[in-house]
Amino acid sequence: xxxxxxxxxxxxxxxxxxxxxxxxxxxxxxxxxxxxxxxxxxxxxxxxxxxxxxxxxxxxxxxxxxxxxxxxxxxxxxxxxxxxxxxxxxxxxxxxxxxxxxxxxxxxxxxxxxxxxxxxxxxxxxxxxxxxxxxxxxxxxxxxxxxxxxxxxxxxxxxxxxxxxxxxxxxxxxxxxxxxxxxxxxxxxxxxxxxxxxxxxxxxxxxxxxxxxxxxxxxxxxxxxxxxxxxxxxxxxxxxxxxxxxxxxxxxxxxxxxxxxxxxxxxxxxxxxxxxxxxxxxxxxxxxxxxxxxxxxxxxxxxxxxxxxxxxxxxxxxxxxxxxxxxxxxxxxxxxxxxxxxxxxxxxxxxxxxxxxxxxxxxxxxxxxxxxxxxxxxxxxxxxxxxxxxxxxxxxxxxxxxxxxxxxxxxxxxxxxxxxxxxxxxxxxxxxxxxxxxxxxxxxxxxxxxxxxxxxxxxxxxxxxxxxxxxxxxxxxxxxxxxxxxxxxxxxxxxxxxxxxxxxxxxxxxxxxxxxxxxxxxxxxxxxxxxxxxxxxxxxxxxxxxxxxxxxxxxxxxxxxxxx
Amino acid sequence: xxxxxxxxxxxxxxxxxxxxxxxxxxxxxxxxxxxxxxxxxxxxxxxxxxxxxxxxxxxxxxxxxxxxxxxxxxxxxxxxxxxxxxxxxxxxxxxxxxxxxxxxxxxxxxxxxxxxxxxxxxxxxxxxxxxxxxxxxxxxxxxxxxxxxxxxxxxxxxxxxxxxxxxxxxxxxx
Numbered sequence: 248x249x250x251x252x253x254x255x256x257x258x259x260x261x262x263x264x265x266x267x268x269x270x271x272x273x274x275x276x277x278x279x280x281x282x283x284x285x286x287x288x289x290x291x292x293x294x295x296x297x298x299x300x301x302x303x304x305x306x307x308x309x310x311x312x313x314x315x316x317x318x319x320x321x322x323x324x325x326x327x328x329x330x331x332x333x334x335x336x337x338x339x340x341x342x343x344x345x346x347x348x349x350x351x352x353x354x355x356x357x358x359x360x361x362x363x364x365x366x367x368x369x370x371x372x373x374x375x376x377x378x379x380x381x382x383x384x385x386x387x388x389x390x391x392x393x394x395x396x397x398x399x400x401x402x403x404x405x406x407x408x409x410x411x412x413x414x415x416x417x418x419x420x421x422x423x424x425x426x427x428x429x430x431x432x433x434x435x436x437x438x439x440x441x442x443x444x445x446x447x448x449x450x451x452x453x454x455x456x457x458x459x460x461x462x463x464x465x466x467x468x469x470x471x472x473x474x475x476x477x478x479x480x481x482x483x484x485x486x487x488x489x490x491x492x493x494x495x496x497x498x499x500x501x502x503x504x505x506x507x508x509x510x511x512x513x514x515x516x517x518x519x520x521x522x523x524x525x526x527x528x529x530x531x532x533x534x535x536x537x538x539x540x541x542x543x544x545x546x547x548x549x550x551x552x553x554x555x556x557x558x559x560x561x562x563x564x565x566x567x568x569x570x571x572x573x574x575x576x577x578x579x580x581x582x583x584x585x586x587x588x589x590x591x592x593x594x595x596x597x598x599x600x601x602x603x604x605x606x607x608x609x610x611x612x613x614x615x616x617x618x619x620x621x622x623x624x625x626x627x628x629x630x631x632x633x634x635x636x637x638x639x640x641x642x643x644x645x646x647x648x649x650x651x652x653x654x655x656x657x658x659x660x661x662x663x664x665x666x667x668x669x670x671x672x673x674x675x676x677x678x679x680x681x682x683x684x685x686x687x688x689x690x691x692x693x694x695x696x697x698x699x700x701x702x703x704x705x706x707x708x709x710x711x712x713x714x715x716x717x718x719x720x721x722x723x724x725x726x727x728x729x730x731x732x733x734x735x736x737x738x739x740x741x742x743x744x745x746x747x748x749x750x751x752x753x754x755x756x757x758x759x760x761x762x763x764x765x766x767x768x769x770x771x772x773x774x775x776x777x778x779x780x781x782x783x784x785x786x787x788x789x790x791x792x793x794x795x796x797x798x799x800x801x802x803x804x805x806x807x808x809x810x811x
Numbered sequence: 812x813x814x815x816x817x818x819x820x821x822x823x824x825x826x827x828x829x830x831x832x833x834x835x836x837x838x839x840x841x842x843x844x845x846x847x848x849x850x851x852x853x854x855x856x857x858x859x860x861x862x863x864x865x866x867x868x869x870x871x872x873x874x875x876x877x878x879x880x881x882x883x884x885x886x887x888x889x890x891x892x893x894x895x896x897x898x899x900x901x902x903x904x905x906x907x908x909x910x911x912x913x914x915x916x917x918x919x920x921x922x923x924x925x926x927x928x929x930x931x932x933x934x935x936x937x938x939x940x941x942x943x944x945x946x947x948x949x950x951x952x953x954x955x956x957x958x959x960x961x962x963x964x965x966x967x968x969x970x971x972x973x974x975x976x977x978x979x980x981x982x983x984x985x
Contacts, residue, residue: 312962315879315942437971440979472965483964593972598960600970635941635960640934650854650924650933651917655957659860662958663971 274540279359281795282546283490288799290504302355304508310481325355332696350740351550358491394761403793412488418454437595439604442627445725459488549744549777578676580782581741585711587718589727594663597629621710623672630667670714671785748777830867871939871948890928
C-alpha cells in the first residue's frame with residue numbers, strides 16, 4: 248500500500264511540561280472523547296493546557312488481543328471492583344450494593360473510552376434537539392428540548408467526520424450533512440449482509456453503519472486491518488478514531504499541552520471570588536498536588552465529572568460545586584438495549600473485522616401509534632462471538648448446560664455461525680436516575696465511590712422490546728436456523744453516562760449554558776456526555792465529540808476577548 | 812506496559828514450558844492437581860476433539876493460582892477438601908473425585924454446578940482452554956481450533972460465507 252499523505256505525529260513522552268504553581272490557561276480533567284478534542288483545539292490555538300488523566304498513557308503498541316487481561320480483568324477500565332468501588336441500586340429505597348462489574352463503564356487511559364469503544368458513530372438528527380416541543384411532555388420526567396439545534400451542531404459533526412475520521416455512506420433517514428463522509432464504509436461482513444437481507448424482506452431500509460474506524464488512510468493515519476478486536480479493546484494500528492490516535496498527538500505537537508497521566512483529580516480549587524483556580528489531584532506517587540489554572544474544563548465523563556463536582560462542595564455550594572440548580576448528577580441516561588441472537592447454516596466468522604457494518608434506522612423517530620415514547624436503531628454484530636472466552640462464558644444457547652460434551656459441541660458449531668441483533672434506544676431523563684457519592688465505598692485513591700441509582704422508564708423498556716420483536720422478525724427473514732432473545736429488564740449499569748450536568752438556557756433547570764459554561768461559576772466549563780439533554784438513540788460519542796469542537800471554539804473566543 | 816503480540820508472549824513464559832513438558836507445578840500439589848484436572852476434564856471433556864486434558868488446562872490453573880488468581884488459591888484448596896468429602900457421602904467407598912467414572916463424575920458435578928467452587932473451576936477451565944497460550948494452557952491452540960478461531964492480526968474480506976460474492980452467486984459487499 249502506498250500512503251500519499253503526510254505522516255501524522257504520534258503520542259509521545261517528549262512533551263512540554265508546566266509548573267504546578269504557575270497558572271496555565273486551562274486545566275482539563277479527562278483526556279477522552281471530549282477532553283482530547285478540547286485539549287487539541289485550545290493548545291493549537293496557543294493556550295497553555297494541562298490535561299489530567301487518571302489512567303496511564305498507553306499507546307497503540309501497548310494494546311493487545313488478550314481476552315483474559317482486557318475483557319475479564321478489565322485492564323483498560325482500571326481493574327476490578329476493588330479498584331473502583333462503584334455501587335448500584337434501583338431506587339433510593341434500596342441500599343446500594345458494591346458491584347462486581349464496573350456499573351459505570353469507562354476506560355481509564357489516555358484517550359478515555361474513545362480508546363476501547365466499539366466506534367459506532369451515529370449523529371443525532373434535527374428531531375432529537377426539539378423532540379419535547381414536537382411530542383409534548385412525558386409525565387414524571389425531565390424530558391425537554393436542547394438549547395441548541397442540529398443546524399448549530401452540524402458543522403462540528405462534519406469536523407468530527409474529517410478530523411477524527413469517520414467511515415460511512417449517507418442513509419435514507421439521515422439529517423443533512425454539509426460534507427460527505429471522508430472515507431467509504433468498512434467492508435460488509437456476513438452479519439451485515441444477513442441484516443440487510445432480513446430487513447429488506449420485511450420492508451425496512453438498512454444502511455451502511457457509520458463508524459469511527461478508518462477504511463482508507465486519512466490525515467496520515469493508517470486504515471483498519473479487520474483484526475476483530477474493536478469492542479472493549481484498544482486499536483493496535485491506530486485506525487480506530489480515538490482521541491489518542493487523532494487528537495492527543497496534535498495537542499502534544501503544539502508545544503502548549505502537557506498530558507499528565509496517572510493523575511486523579513479529587514477537587515476543583517475554588518476561591519472567595521466565585522471562581523475556580525485549579526484542580527487538586529493525586530500524582531502518580533499518590534501525593535496531593537494542585538495545578539493552578541485560569542480556567543477549568545471538566546471532560547471526565549457523566550459519572551466522573553459529577554463525582555468531582557459533588558466532592559468539590561464548599562460553603563457557597565454545599566450541594567456540590569456549580570450545583571445551585573440541584574441538577575448535578577440527575578437525569579442519568581444509559582440508552583436502552585435489547586438483544587436477539589441467531590445461528591445460521593454456514594460460517595459467518597464474525598471474529599474477523601469490525602463489530603457492525605449495517606444498521607436499520609426505520610424506527611428512529613418516536614411514533615405515538617406505538618403507545619409509548621421512544622425511538623431507536625438496530626444493528627447486527629458478533630457481540631460475544633468476537634472472542635473465544637467471551638463466547639464460551641456467555642454466548643451459549645439458553646437451553647444448553649454450560650459444561651460437558653454437548654456444551655463443547657455447541658461452542659464448536661456456533662462460534663463461527665452466530666450473530667446478535669442489537670437494539671439501542673432512547674432513555675428518558677428522570678430525577679430518580681442519578682449519580683451520587685457513596686457514603687461508604689471508596690475507589691483505589693480513597694475517593695468516595697460513584698453510586699448509581701437507576702431504573703429504566705417503562706417506555707424505555709417498551710421501546711427495547713419493540714426493537715427486539717423487529718430483530719426476531721429480521722432473524723427469521725434472514726434464514727436463521729434458530730433464534731432466541733435475552734429477556735429485556737431494567738438495566739443495572741451502562742457505558743453511556745449521559746445527562747448528569749445537562750445544558751440549558753434556564754439556570755434553575757440546567758448546569759451549563761449552551762456554550763458549556765457553568766451557570767454558577769464563570770471560569771468553569773463542563774463538556775462530556777453529561778451535557779446531553781436527551782439520550783439520542785444510542786452511540787452518543789459522535790455527539791460528545793461534536794459538542795467538544797463547538798465548546799472549544801466558544802471557549803477560545805471568550806478567552807481571546809478576555810471574557811472568562 | 813505489556814508486550815503486544817501474543818506470539819511473542821507465548822514464547823516468553825515459564826508457564827508454557829511447564830505445559831509443553833507436562834512438568835511439575837508451581838503451587839499445586841500433585842494430588843490436588845489430579846482432582847482439579849479431573850473436574851476440568853468433565854467441563855470440557857475429551858471427545859472426538861481435544862478437551863481440557865489435551866489443552867493442558869491444569870497448567871493454566873497452576874499458573875493462575877500462582878499469580879493472576881493467587882488470592883483465590885487458599886479458599887479453593889479448602890473448597891476442594893469439602894468437595895472431596897462429599898464424594899464419599901454420595902459414593903460410599905470412594906474418597907476422591909478422580910476415582911469416579913465419567914458418569915459418576917457428571918452426576919456429582921450436576922448436583923453442585925451452581926456452587927462458587929464449581930463456577931471458579933468452570934471459569935478457569937475456559938480461560939485455560941481458550942485463553943492466550945502465554946497463560947499456560949491452550950496447548951497447540953487446540954481451544955481455538957475447536958471453534959474455528961484463528962489468532963491473526965489482520966484479515967481481508969470476504970470474512971464469511973454470506974459476504975463472499977463467489978458463494979452468493981451475485982455481487983455483494985461494497
